Amino acid sequence: MIPETLKKSLTNRVQAAVTPREAAVDVMKELQAHYGWLTDEAVVEAAGLLGLSPLQVEELATFYEMIYRRPVGKKVIHVCDSISCWCADCDGIIEHLKKRLGVELGGTTADGMYTLLPCACMGRCGDSPAMSVGDTPYGHLTPHLVDEILEKERG
Ligand code: FES
Numbered sequence: 470m471i472p473e474t475l476k477k478s479l480t481n482r483v484q485a486a487v488t489p490r491e492a493a494v495d496v497m498k499e500l501q502a503h504y505g506w507l508t509d510e511a512v513v514e515a516a517g518l519l520g521l522s523p524l525q526v527e528e529l530a531t532f533y534e535m536i537y538r539r540p541v542g543k544k545v546i547h548v549c550d551s552i553s554c555w556c557a558d559c560d561g562i563i564e565h566l567k568k569r570l571g572v573e574l575g576g577t578t579a580d581g582m583y584t585l586l587p588c589a590c591m592g593r594c595g596d597s598p599a600m601s602v603g604d605t606p607y608g609h610l611t612p613h614l615v616d617e618i619l620e621k622e623r624g
Contacts (some may be wrong), residue, residue, distance in 0.1 A: 482496065511604070512521070566615060598610045600615075
């Protein structure tokens with residue numbers, strides 16, 4: 470159950486949108502921030518706020534790779550495996566991340582800090598190979614730089 474203040478602000482956002490679907494990503498992201506991931510309960514709540522069915526919300530949620538329908542770590546790493554990054558040896562970077570974090574793609578570290586996910590082109594092809602940690606993008610990755618980023622992001 471979301472707090473009344475969050476419900477009110479999301480209701481206002483939906484009302485300000487031209488169509489409810491226009492507000493769908495914002496609503497899902499806010500609920501995700503509240504729960505940590507888009508839980509089944511959040512899907513039902515989003516549907517209620519947007520005037521859509523839970524199935525329609527589910528379809529939207531699975532379309533966007535920044536919406537998580539399963540529990541994730543405190544920070545999600547999206548590592549690009551599209552063509553430009555592949556040419557710049559993203560496979561080597563992905564292998565390094567897997568080794569350093571002790572997880573496969575889709576996995577979450579034992580301490581709950583990081584979830585590692587592949588992603589389609591992030592629009593940073595000129596910085597290949599690229600990844601993001603949370604909302605922060607990183608490019609020109611090397612194994613050494615990846616280690617520094619993981620350390621810095623761990624706080
Ligand atoms: S292919 Fe990786 S950012 Fe475009």
